[in-house]
Amino acid sequence: MAGRSVFKTFLVLFHLLPAADPEVSCVFRHSCLLPCQFQSGSGSVIRWSNPSSAGDSVVHSYYDGQDQLGQQNQKFQGRTSLILDQISRGNASLLLKEVKIQDEGRYKCNISSSTGYKESFINLKIDAPVSDIRIHQDGNRITCSSEGIYPQPELTWSTEPPSNTALQNRTTVHQTEEKLYDISSSLTGPDGPDLIYTIKTIRDDIKGEFVKIKMSVTTEEPESGST
DSSP: OOHHHHHHHHHHHHHHSOOOOEEEETTTTEEEEEEOOOOOOOOOOEEEEETTEEEEEEEEETTTTTTTTTTTTTGGGTSSSEOGGGGGGGOOOOOSSSGGGGEEEEEEEEEEETTTEEEEEEEEEEEEEOOOOEEETTEEEEEEEEEEEBBOOEEEEEEEOOSOOOEEEEEEEETTTTEEEEEEEEEESSSSSEEEEEEEEEEETTEOOOEEEOOOOOOOOOOOOOO
């Protein structure tokens, strides 16, 4: 009897767990499509918003058969559109152009028509991948740097073949006004010929860029005195 009661409680709790919002990943400064589908009907009213602690910020509105952008938040002006010939087919997806890091967050799609009302949410993630890695070598000191990355990157060093010598490096990360990250790391390599270093820029523990360089470190012997 007790076992049956526990089983029923588990079912109720499981049923009440909210489903996670779907996610869309978009590349910085590219166009991005936020999907929203509904059962088509007449008199469609579409409202996209960006919920926050300060309230719903209007991203795009459509009613009376046309866009209505009088209440649109200023930061979205000139960057949003619907696929107008698809609305009658139940497609209220929003095209967001020139996406910025500040656009990242949760979006809400509200639709009202003759067939009823629908509300859905979607999370927008912005990605600025590593596009260029610069390497500078001065003797046995080497510096690796990259700019314009999002989310915040990490940079790791290793040797190939593996070395038992501890790698002493100094890494700095700076965030720009556009919320992108610049990263730079310097390493003084151990003495020895033909050391191969692998430099990895890891983003979000999933994506990354790497480059292998061959670093030759030579030690100059002092000149012998004349006899």
